[in-house]
Amino acid sequence: MGTALLAAFGLWTALVQLVDVRPVGQNGTDVGFAAFNVWFHGLTGVHMVLYAITDWLGLVPVAVCLGFGAMGATQLVRRRSLFAVDPDLLLLGVHYVLVAAAYLVFEAFPINYRPIPIDGVMEASYPSSTTLLVLGVMPTLAYQIARRSKSIQAKVAVVAFVAAFSALMVAGRLVSGVHWATDIAGSVLLAAGLFAMYRYAVAQADARLTTARLEG
Template sequence: MIHATPGRRELFAALALLAAFAIWTGLVQCVDVRPVGQNGTNVGFSTFNVWFHELTGVHMKIYAVTDWLGLVPIAVCLCFGALGTVQLARRKSLLRVDADLLLLGAYYILVVFGYLVFEMVPINYRPVPIDGMMEASYPSSTTLLVLSVMPTLKYQVDRRVKSPALRGTAAVFVAVFSALMVLGRLVAGVHWATDIVGAALLAAGLFMAYRSAVAFADRRRAKPDTEG
């Protein structure tokens, strides 16, 4: 029996989730596709998506609130960026900055890159115009941002904070905030339901890839100590 070491487990999970995202993206483009979107644009899983959209309706106040709350994960990114900058200033070398922070910066860049790709190559458009404009809708950018960044807050707190109370508080905050944001995006009616699913799969896959990279970096750092 092959034992999956730390790093490999997360890598396998990341590959599975990213494969699921790729399959889901393909299905969105070929299953029950009908011109039910803005200006007759095509939407996959159209029967389900239209049913769900009519069920929830459109709530622009919820959309506005979730848009503003999207600043929270951005603030998280800035805080970790500041922590990395402080380490760089004190240690005088980029190579001496904690590996998990360097990988976190690369991870955030990868998330932004994923968002830009789907902005340039729209899979579908939002059910409703935003400020009179048609906007790409798949995957939901706010959902992708929240579910990519907020788990890193819990992960970093678990790695850096010894206090069980603080770690528990971070876990509850991340879980509640993320759930409310995803629910808010779902009921706001500014995305098709399948856009939310796609964002969740992509975010989960990217986050597990980050965890895998950190686990491998930790093992590499610990190896000289073990050998010594």
């Protein structure tokens, strides 16, 4: 599934640069799926208050990253070996690095620019960085709590929070008017693909640990 989603993201990225590309962006910059994107942007308008709210709420997934980073660092200090840290936490660190790397790559090589300037500056828009951050991090919170907590109530509460928060953030970013609709779609595909690959890697690590224990 992860491979399929990442392939879909690659295809979507290509289509964004090939289908109905017209100079409808800032300063005449090109935008793919121009007719749809311009129509949707006109439908939603621009809501800078909503943009500011979703921007500040982007600190929530950052706090999640720091929390798991602190957990991994604590295990490293206590167990005195990187390889003694829980494999799912090590893989989580790799996952977060990949999410950050994806952001940096598309910042360095912009596919398109935001529909409007932010503080007078043209900023890269594809894929939506806030959407990528939220969907790349928040599902890992639900997944880790499901693995580590014995409380059914805690698991349900965290899953409900993650689902509601993620949905509100994606919807908020979509209708705030600071991205083209296709930018949001690209982020959803990329984040979902990376998360699926993370879950697969953890499943493989779990299988190896189980085999090692049985053989031991």
